[in-house]
Amino acid sequence: MEKKYTDFRNNIYQKISGYVPGEQPESNDWIKINTNENPYPPSPSVVRVLQELAKNPSLLRKYPNPNGEPLRSSLANMYNLKPENFIVTNGSDEALSLIVRIFLDQTRTAAAPEITYSLYQTLVMSVGAKYIHAPMKNYTILNVSPEALEESGADVVFLSNPNAQTGEFIPLNILEKLISKSKKLWVIDEAYNDFVDIKPSSFLHILKEHENVIVVRTFSKSHSMAGMRIGYAASVNPVIMQGFLTGKDSYNEDVVSILTGKASLEDGEYLHKVIQSVQLERTRMMTEFLDRNFLVLPSEANFLLIQPPESKKAHDILLKLKEQKILVRHFNSPLLAKYLRISIGTKEENNELLKAIDFIVSS
Amino acid sequence: MEKKYTDFRNNIYQKISGYVPGEQPESNDWIKINTNENPYPPSPSVVRVLQELAKNPSLLRKYPNPNGEPLRSSLANMYNLKPENFIVTNGSDEALSLIVRIFLDQTRTAAAPEITYSLYQTLVMSVGAKYIHAPMKNYTILNVSPEALEESGADVVFLSNPNAQTGEFIPLNILEKLISKSKKLWVIDEAYNDFVDIKPSSFLHILKEHENVIVVRTFSKSHSMAGMRIGYAASVNPVIMQGFLTGKDSYNEDVVSILTGKASLEDGEYLHKVIQSVQLERTRMMTEFLDRNFLVLPSEANFLLIQPPESKKAHDILLKLKEQKILVRHFNSPLLAKYLRISIGTKEENNELLKAIDFIVSS
Numbered sequence: 001m002e003k004k005y006t007d008f009r010n011n012i013y014q015k016i017s018g019y020v021p022g023e024q025p026e027s028n029d030w031i032k033i034n035t036n037e038n039p040y041p042p043s044p045s046v047v048r049v050l051q052e053l054a055k056n057p058s059l060l061r062k063y064p065n066p067n068g069e070p071l072r073s074s075l076a077n078m079y080n081l082k083p084e085n086f087i088v089t090n091g092s093d094e095a096l097s098l099i100v101r102i103f104l105d106q107t108r109t110a111a112a113p114e115i116t117y118s119l120y121q122t123l124v125m126s127v128g129a130k131y132i133h134a135p136m137k138n139y140t141i142l143n144v145s146p147e148a149l150e151e152s153g154a155d156v157v158f159l160s161n162p163n164a165q166t167g168e169f170i171p172l173n174i175l176e177k178l179i180s181k182s183k184k185l186w187v188i189d190e191a192y193n194d195f196v197d198i199k200p201s202s203f204l205h206i207l208k209e210h211e212n213v214i215v216v217r218t219f220s221k222s223h224s225m226a227g228m229r230i231g232y233a234a235s236v237n238p239v240i241m242q243g244f245l246t247g248k249d250s251y252n253e254d255v256v257s258i259l260t261g262k263a264s265l266e267d268g269e270y271l272h273k274v275i276q277s278v279q280l281e282r283t284r285m286m287t288e289f290l291d292r293n294f295l296v297l298p299s300e301a302n303f304l305l306i307q308p309p310e311s312k313k314a315h316d317i318l319l320k321l322k323e324q325k326i327l328v329r330h331f332n333s334p335l336l337a338k339y340l341r342i343s344i345g346t347k348e349e350n351n352e353l354l355k356a357i358d359f360i361v362s363s
Numbered sequence: 364m365e366k367k368y369t370d371f372r373n374n375i376y377q378k379i380s381g382y383v384p385g386e387q388p389e390s391n392d393w394i395k396i397n398t399n400e401n402p403y404p405p406s407p408s409v410v411r412v413l414q415e416l417a418k419n420p421s422l423l424r425k426y427p428n429p430n431g432e433p434l435r436s437s438l439a440n441m442y443n444l445k446p447e448n449f450i451v452t453n454g455s456d457e458a459l460s461l462i463v464r465i466f467l468d469q470t471r472t473a474a475a476p477e478i479t480y481s482l483y484q485t486l487v488m489s490v491g492a493k494y495i496h497a498p499m500k501n502y503t504i505l506n507v508s509p510e511a512l513e514e515s516g517a518d519v520v521f522l523s524n525p526n527a528q529t530g531e532f533i534p535l536n537i538l539e540k541l542i543s544k545s546k547k548l549w550v551i552d553e554a555y556n557d558f559v560d561i562k563p564s565s566f567l568h569i570l571k572e573h574e575n576v577i578v579v580r581t582f583s584k585s586h587s588m589a590g591m592r593i594g595y596a597a598s599v600n601p602v603i604m605q606g607f608l609t610g611k612d613s614y615n616e617d618v619v620s621i622l623t624g625k626a627s628l629e630d631g632e633y634l635h636k637v638i639q640s641v642q643l644e645r646t647r648m649m650t651e652f653l654d655r656n657f658l659v660l661p662s663e664a665n666f667l668l669i670q671p672p673e674s675k676k677a678h679d680i681l682l683k684l685k686e687q688k689i690l691v692r693h694f695n696s697p698l699l700a701k702y703l704r705i706s707i708g709t710k711e712e713n714n715e716l717l718k719a720i721d722f723i724v725s726s
Contacts, residue, residue, distance in 0.1 A: 005574050008519075008548045009606045010468040018609035024426055032425070041421040050420075050619075054413035058404045060623075061587040062395070063387055090453050090592075093612040101464070101489070105373040119613075126464070126610065156371075185371045211368050224424040227618035229453075243372045246381035247489065249456040250482075255590035256413075256619045260423075 012128050019122040022329055031352055033343040034327040036192070036303050038224035040277065040346070043270040045263035046225070053256060064255040068232075071253075071262040075232060078265065079204040085234050087244040088253045088261075092191055092218035092231030096158075097123055099187055099214060099233070102243040103156050104129040111154035113144045115335055117164035117189065141297055142166045142305075142335070146178050160189040161203070162196060165331065165341060167299025169196050172206060179210055185240075186213045192301035194222035194275055195282075201300075204234060211237040221302055222275055223264045229253075230261040278302050281344050288354055292361070303343045305336075312361055314340045320360045326353055375491050382485040385692055394715055396706040397690040399555070399666050401587035403640065403709070406633040408626035409588070416619060427618040431595075434616075434625040438595060441628065442567040448597050450607040451616045451624075455554055455581035455594030459521075460486055462550055462577060462596070465606040466519050467492040474517035476507045478698055480527035480552065504660055505529045505668075505698070509541050523552040524566070525559060528694065528704060530662025532559050535569060542573055548603075549576045555664035557585035557638055558645075564663075567597060574600040584665055585638055586627045592616075593624040641665050644707050651717055655724070666706045668699075675724055677703045683723045689716055 007014060022035035053059060068088025076083045089095040096119065104110055106128035112120045114133040124131040134148035134157075144166070149157040162169040179186050188203045200206075203215050215234045220226035230253070235241055264271070285304060289296045295307035308314055318330045318340060329341040342353065370377060385398040416422060431451025439446045452458040459482065467473055469491035475483045477496040487494040495515045500506035507529070512520040525532040542549050551566045563569075566578050582593035593616070598604055627634070648667060652659045658670035671680055681693045681703060692704040705716065 005600045005602045007602045008466050008575070008600075009602065010466060010471065012468065013465045013606050013609060016609060018611075019613055021426070021429060021613040024428060026428075035426055037426065038424050040424070042423050046423065047417050047420050050413050050417035054410050054417065057410050057413075060405050060409065060590040061403070062400050063384070063398055063583070063589045064592070065387060065389075066384060090457075090617075091612060091614060093614070094453075097612060102376045103371050103373060105375065108373065212371070220426070226426045226614070227423040229427070229614060229617040237368045237371075239368045239370045239372065243376050246376060246379060248381075249454060249460060250382055250384040251454060251456070251589070251592060254453075254592040254617065254620055257617055 012126065016122070016125050019119045023327060025327065029325060031326040031345060031349045033345045033349065033353065034329040036221060036301070036343045037226050038221060038274065038278070038302065039344070039349060040224055040274045042224040042260070043264045043267040045267045045270070046260045049260045049263045050256070053259070059255060063251050064253060064258055066250050068253045068258050071258045071265070074262045074265050075234075079207075079234070081204070081207065081234065081236070084238070084241060085207075085236055087233050087241065087248065088258065089231045089233060089248070090252050091220065091229040092189065092216050093119065094252065095216045095231050095233040096120070096187075096189070098244055098247045099156070100124055100127050100129065102247045103185055108156070109154040110156045110158065111149050111152035112158040113149065113163060115142050115163070115165050115333070116158070116160050120158040139335070142168070144168055144170060146170055146175060150178055150182055150184065154184060156185045156187060158187045158189060160191065162192045162299070162301040164191070165336065166297050166305050167192070167301040167303060168297070169198070169201065169300035171198065172200065172203060175203065176206055179213060182212060184212065187216060188213060189216045191216075191218045191221055193217070194271070195278055195302045196300040197279065207234060208236055211235075214240060219261055219264060222271060224274065225260070225264060228257045228260060230257045278344050281347060281350055285344060285350055292357070303341055305339050305341050307338050308340070308361070314338050317357065317360055321353075321356055324356045326356055375489065379485070379488050382482045386690060388690065392688060394689040394708060394712045396708045396712065396716065397692040399584060399664070399706045400589050401584060401637065401641070401665065402707070402712060403587055403637045405587040405623070406627045406630040408630045408633070409623045412623045412626045413619070416622070422618060426614050427616060427621055429613050431616045431621050434621045434628070437625045437628050438597075442570075442597070444567070444570065444597065444599070447601070447604060448570075448599055450596050450604065450611065451621065452594040452596060452611070453615050454583065454592040455552065455579050456482065457615065458579045458594050458596040459483070459550075459552070461607055461610045462519070463487055463490050463492065465610045466548055471519070472517045473519045473521065474512050474515035475521040476512070476526060478505050478526070478528050478696070479521070479523050483521040502698070505531070507531055507533060509533055509538060513541055513545055513547065517547060519548045519550060521550045521552060523554065525555045525662070525664040527554070528699065529660050529668050530555070530664040530666060531660070532561070532564065532663035534561065535563065535566060538566065539569055542576060545575060547575065550579060551576060552579045554579075554581045554584055556580065557634070558641055558665045559663040560642065570597060571599055574598075577603060582624055582627060585634060587637065588623065588627060591620045591623060593620050641707050644710060644713055648707060648713055655720070666704055668702050668704050670701050671703070671724070677701050680720065680723055684716075684719055687719045689719055
């Protein structure tokens with residue numbers, strides 16, 4: 001007879017399920033292009049910080065700076081804002097989690113595009129708020145409709161820019177026009193923004209005039225630091241920032257992440273080089289897939305959403321790639337069933353992928 | 364004319380204020396005995412991990428293990444439990460924050476001793492739950508009453524063991540007797556538990572039989588790793604653990620913290636040495652303060668709660684110590700107004716403190 005355990009969870013947690021991240025194999029013999037990690041190592045300046053800390057381990061025994069300094073001030077310098085406009089977080093996921101807890105509740109509603117980072121929905125549900133899928137503008141190439149977000153009637157809207165899964169980038173001038181007239185709180189998640197070709201691409205550059213915007217960013221993608229859990233949120237609205245300070249754990253970011261994050265941020269030259277390599281490979285891979293009669297969505301991120309030619313099923317290809325130790329991503333949602341999402345790897349990894357796909361498609 | 368900003372915060376966040384941690388001065392010329400940090404550096408094995416990571420920075424570009432492995436399995440081995448009984452968290456504060464979000468809501472009530480870690484109340488209020496101060500057993504030496512917690516009528520009770528601020532340890536057999544008959548969810552916060560003289564001191568050793576208990580622990584105190592933000596929660600109730608998995612961020616602990624935490628955990632010899640040094644200094648400092656006619660609460664933690672002789676005011680002494688670059692802690696709550704809390708420092712730091720206090724008291 002099975003033991004029956006008491007369910008102490010609150011009413012909401014008894015009903016919801018968590019976000020399911022992409023697979024993380026333990027061994028290193030995979031071509032892992034399923035979770036949009038950067039294929040290049042972090043900046044050499046990150047290594048120097050680790051070496052310094054190894055010489056001075058007593059730094060670890062003390063609590064870190066509660067405001068993520070000196071990383072916070074470094075961010076403020078870079079974007080010509082004030083340190084108090086930033087909160088450093090344990091990955092951008094923590095920033096998103098704080099946002100739902102501080103700005104939503106069971107009486108409020110959030111909206112996000114029908115196709116986007118599904119964590120938004122998971123988080124919104126976890127505080128009992130209502131979640132609206134704002135319809136896409138176009139169901140073939142899955143364009144985001146910022147207007148549908150504005151017209152959704154939600155209190156808070158989430159916009160991933162470039163959009164998660166599709167890679168579409170909404171230019172700043174279009175967003176600004178809409179947001180200037182909006183009464184909603186806009187959360188602009190710029191996880192992939194550093195990979196955009198058109199500059200300036202970050203809303204941070206025009207944040208000053210918009211008190212109804214929170215920009216969320218991460219070091220996981222462009223800075224090659226997913227393992228370090230470094231993110232941040234920025235707003236010029238002091239009431240929003242007060243909310244973050246009230247809601248966050250006192251010491252929410254560790255000292256190694258703070259110091260390596262600062263070092264990486266200040267090595268702009270290396271970052272630029274890495275981003276350029278990813279952009280070049282992205283362009284090449286788009287062409288390669290188009291040559292093979294795949295539908296390829298125009299992407300400004302470090303991944304491509306691709307649809308294999310009619311007869312081949314996306315999920316079958318994923319399984320066959322897995323047999324060859326290549327991990328890509330497939331999403332269960334009906335709108336994405338025909339697609340695969342592949343992260344841009346190194347040139348060698350990308351060539352391996354193409355070779356494997358050619359073999360699968362021809363057999 | 365001052366600009367008026369829109370308040371997007373939910374109704375709860377418009378009313379509450381955050382936890383205020385102890386002061387963290389930037390410079391290193393302070394004797395900092397205000398936040399119960401360990402005065403000794405972390406284990407040499409932690410340094411070796413940092414050196415290894417500096418040689419292999421590509422590890423940082425990938426997401427960390429979502430379950431905090433291999434630290435989680437190492438914890439399971441140590442306490443003869445299963446890996447799935449543990450969740451690794453970004454400091455024990457994250458574990459506590461998850462607990463209020465998963466097991467409380469606006470219809471539920473939490474209780475904690477009147478004198479304890481004030482973060483419990485801050486967190487409970489942040490989800491709109493009711494908070495009950497369970498009265499102390501004795502208002503001179505501020506004894507915790509576990510019976511008052513059980514009789515509080517709360518759904519969830521928080522017990523810091525040893526208790527924060529006072530250092531009192533409730534023996535396991537007393538707790539077990541009460542908890543075996545309890546229908547409540549008990550959260551036993553063992554932040555200071557490694558410093559207890561009587562062994563076994565951790566509820567983890569008897570956790571198997573108690574599905575209504577969550578044990579919360581941290582690497583910030585005994586492991587000298589406050590800067591790394593490593594904590595964990597443990598329960599043998601799979602429904603509780605499911606709640607944690609649903610509520611936590613996918614990658615809530617970074618790879619450097621996971622790997623250095625494991626290294627520290629497995630260096631039991633160094634840990635033992637550090638704990639013994641703190642215990643020895645604790646005994647010496649108790650005697651020193653008693654010799655000076657201070658009231659000293661019996662403490663099993665790495666701090667002492669002391670009350671200066673009648674004529675001297677605690678807060679005045681704090682200010683005068685600060686002039687001499689010695690930071691101690693004072694709490695505003697009426698029951699603690701006459702006390703100072705001092706962390707156990709190195710022998711040299713403790714001697715400096717005694718010298719400074721002798722000077723202040725005699726002048």
